[in-house]
Every structure is written in C-alpha cells, then in structure tokens.
Amino acid sequence: MESLKRTTEGATPPLRRRCNLRRPWLIAILISVIIVVIIVIVVPLAVILPKKHHHKVKAAKVLFPVYIYPETNTTWDPLYEAITTHPELDFIVIVNPSSGPGSSPPSTQYQVAVKRLSTYSNVQKVGYIPTNYADRNITEVLEAVATYSNWTSESSTLSMDGIFFDEIPYDWNSTKSEYLTQINEAVKNSSGIASPQLIIHNPGTIPDSRYNDTTTDITVVFEQSYSYYETQVNALEDLSTSRRGNYSYMLHSMPTMSNHTLKNFIDDLSDRAEYLFLTTLEANYYEKFDPKLEVFCDMVPTTE
Ligand SMILES: *[C@@H]1O[C@H](CO)[C@@H](O)[C@H](O)[C@H]1NC(C)=O
Ligand SMILES: *[C@@H]1O[C@H](CO)[C@@H](O)[C@H](O)[C@H]1NC(C)=O
Ligand SMILES: *[C@@H]1O[C@H](CO)[C@@H](O)[C@H](O)[C@H]1NC(C)=O
Ligand SMILES: *[C@@H]1O[C@H](CO)[C@@H](O)[C@H](O)[C@H]1NC(C)=O
Ligand SMILES: *[C@@H]1O[C@H](CO)[C@@H](O)[C@H](O)[C@H]1NC(C)=O
Numbered sequence: 001m002e003s004l005k006r007t008t009e010g011a012t013p014p015l016r017r018r019c020n021l022r023r024p025w026l027i028a029i030l031i032s033v034i035i036v037v038i039i040v041i042v043v044p045l046a047v048i049l050p051k052k053h054h055h056k057v058k059a060a061k062v063l064f065p066v067y068i069y070p071e072t073n074t075t076w077d078p079l080y081e082a083i084t085t086h087p088e089l090d091f092i093v094i095v096n097p098s099s100g101p102g103s104s105p106p107s108t109q110y111q112v113a114v115k116r117l118s119t120y121s122n123v124q125k126v127g128y129i130p131t132n133y134a135d136r137n138i139t140e141v142l143e144a145v146a147t148y149s150n151w152t153s154e155s156s157t158l159s160m161d162g163i164f165f166d167e168i169p170y171d172w173n174s175t176k177s178e179y180l181t182q183i184n185e186a187v188k189n190s191s192g193i194a195s196p197q198l199i200i201h202n203p204g205t206i207p208d209s210r211y212n213d214t215t216t217d218i219t220v221v222f223e224q225s226y227s228y229y230e231t232q233v234n235a236l237e238d239l240s241t242s243r244r245g246n247y248s249y250m251l252h253s254m255p256t257m258s259n260h261t262l263k264n265f266i267d268d269l270s271d272r273a274e275y276l277f278l279t280t281l282e283a284n285y286y287e288k289f290d291p292k293l294e295v296f297c298d299m300v301p302t303t304e
C-alpha cells in the first residue's frame, strides 16, 4: 500500500508538467479517455444500482387486520407476542367483532382483548366498518360509528383511536364523494373516538384523484396478492413519495423468499407507503394469524 502510494505521488508532478506545458494533445487524449470511462462504466452502474442505495430506509408501521374472535384469553397470543417483542414497531390494529362493531358494550371476551391492547403504548385501535362501495345505507354506517364511539362509555380502555372504512369506491362520482365526506365527518364528530381519530379508507387500489378529502389520514392503495402487486408496481411508484404517510399496502399470498430478498422488498414498499401488512396466507387472510408473522414484523424498518 505505502510503496504504491509513494510511487504514484512521485510520478505525478513530471507528468502534469509535461501535459500542461509541452504536450497539450495529451490533455485531449486524457479527456477522451475520461469521457469513455464515464460512458462505459459510470453510466451503466448508475442505471443498474437500485435507488435505495442512495438514501436511507424509511420507518414504517403495521396496519394489522385482526378479524378473529378472541374466544379465549389466549386466542390473540400471536398478536400480543408480535407487539411485545417489537416495542419499537407501531401497530394499528383493526378490530372487527361482527363485520362492524356488533353490540355496545362489546361481548366480555372482546372487552378483555381490547382492554389488553390498550395496555401497549405501541398500539392504536381502529374499528372496522364496511360501506359496500358507498352503496350501503349511510344511516347504518353512521350508527356503526356511533356504536364504536359508545364503547367509551363502558370504559375508556375500550376506546377506538379511529375507524377503518372498508369497501371504499375508487371510481369517482359526486354522490359517493359526498357520502365519504359525511362518514369522515361523523368520525370527527364522535367524542367517544379518541384522538387522533384516525380515518382509514380501503379502496384496495389507487382511487380517483378527486377523492381528496383532507380528513382521510390513510388510504389503502393496494390490497391484493404479491403476484398482482408485480403488475401494479409501476402505477404505485407514480404516487408521490412525499405522501407515503397517507398510503398503506396490504399484500397476501406472499411467496417464500430468502430473508435478504424479503428485507429488500419490504424496504422498497416502506419507501412508498408508511403502513404495511404482508401475509403468506392465501385465503381468509385476516381470519387467521400468519405462521410467518414474526418474520414480517422483524423486517419492517423502524428507524429513519
Ligand atoms: C381472562 O382475562 C380476564 C382479564 O384479565 C380475567 O378476568 C379472566 O379471569 C380470564 N379468564 C380466564 C379463563 O383465564
Ligand atoms: C336507511 O335506513 C334507515 C334506518 O334503518 C331508514 O329509515 C331509511 O329509510 C333507509 N334509507 C334508505 C335510502 O334506504
Ligand atoms: C352505550 O354504552 C352504555 C355503557 O356500556 C350502554 O349501557 C348503552 O346501552 C349503550 N348505548 C347504545 C345506544 O348502544
Ligand atoms: C353515483 O353513485 C351512486 C351510488 O353508487 C349511484 O346511485 C348514482 O347513480 C351515481 N351517479 C352518477 C351520476 O353516476
Ligand atoms: C358533524 O357536526 C357538525 C357540527 O356540529 C354538523 O353540522 C354535521 O352535520 C355533523 N355531521 C355528521 C355526519 O355527524
């Protein structure tokens, strides 16, 4: 190392003097060589090397649908375990007693489960409500919001921190748009829904850009299989990364991949969407716990 460095240093001054003073054509050759080197080596490398090598991985959170009845105190153990073994990872748990809130107050078993979720500082809870693509009688939707809100009168440890509206239309019409504005307003009006009163919409795909109600915090812009994701990735990449905090991706039927490949894949998703859910399950994705839940949680980036 040392001797090589000295030799190079020793050779430099005479070469530079000759170039500058006596052989100007050498400069031309040198410049040509540099240009060729840039074209042949640097340009292809810049194209080949993935973008993520140029900036830091962004932190993400888990948006976790748990459509599983907590029949016993241990039914949700895989969820509690994921939460406690990843204290630095934030979870938004979607609570869904009965394709909606069911009764108020909820059953004893649901109360035990929801109260336990309230003991974790890295968990927020949102109540599930379907809208049938804005075709469901809106009175029923507003009643469902009121029912979740009323859980708080039983106990503040049963409070939801927001609402997850499922089956949201992606195609725009003014009637549907007004419907969505109203259901969002109902959440913001509900004193029993705790701050930050998160409003999550799930069209499952990129919605029409005219759905721009600023009270919607998070939109699930992809909810489909891994293989379908591969056909949609270009459109998803076109969404502004500056709005990643408003986007969620939910992927099911994840294939087996090496840890390295999976980690790179999740980092890439996280670059464009802050709220993620991945499962290897290929049916009833949210009604069972994925045997690979722990691996997924291990890989979600948690530091900026
Ligand atoms: C379930 O947990 C609740 C609350 O911690 C407790 O009161 C109840 O006894 C437990 N039930 C069983 C069967 O362990
Ligand atoms: C919606 O449901 C409410 C209460 O059940 C009912 O009064 C109303 O007529 C329904 N509206 C429509 C459009 O069906
Ligand atoms: C609201 O909650 C209270 C306390 O749990 C309950 O007694 C009441 O029946 C609920 N009201 C409605 C409309 O569900
Ligand atoms: C808008 O959507 C609503 C609800 O699906 C539907 O009833 C209505 O006919 C649509 N309006 C237009 C103008 O397409
Ligand atoms: C929300 O509250 C505002 C102000 O009180 C009221 O005008 C509006 O009708 C309410 N909307 C819903 C959907 O509850």
Ligand SMILES: *[C@@H]1O[C@H](CO)[C@@H](O)[C@H](O)[C@H]1NC(C)=O
Pocket: 209, 210, 211, 212
């Ligand atoms: C939202 O979309 C409407 C068209 O539906 C447009 O008039 C309005 O300017 C948009 N608002 C924002 C904040 O982009």
Ligand SMILES: *[C@@H]1O[C@H](CO)[C@@H](O)[C@H](O)[C@H]1NC(C)=O
Pocket: 212, 213, 214, 215, 216, 217, 218, 245, 246
């Ligand atoms: C994006 O989310 C933030 C809260 O995280 C919210 O304040 C903002 O209104 C959202 N933007 C849109 C366009 O929905």
Ligand SMILES: *[C@@H]1O[C@H](CO)[C@@H](O)[C@H](O)[C@H]1NC(C)=O
Pocket: 259, 294, 295, 298, 299
């Ligand atoms: C892959 O990652 C999981 C979870 O982080 C770990 O349990 C497993 O040992 C890893 N497998 C290999 C082959 O490194």
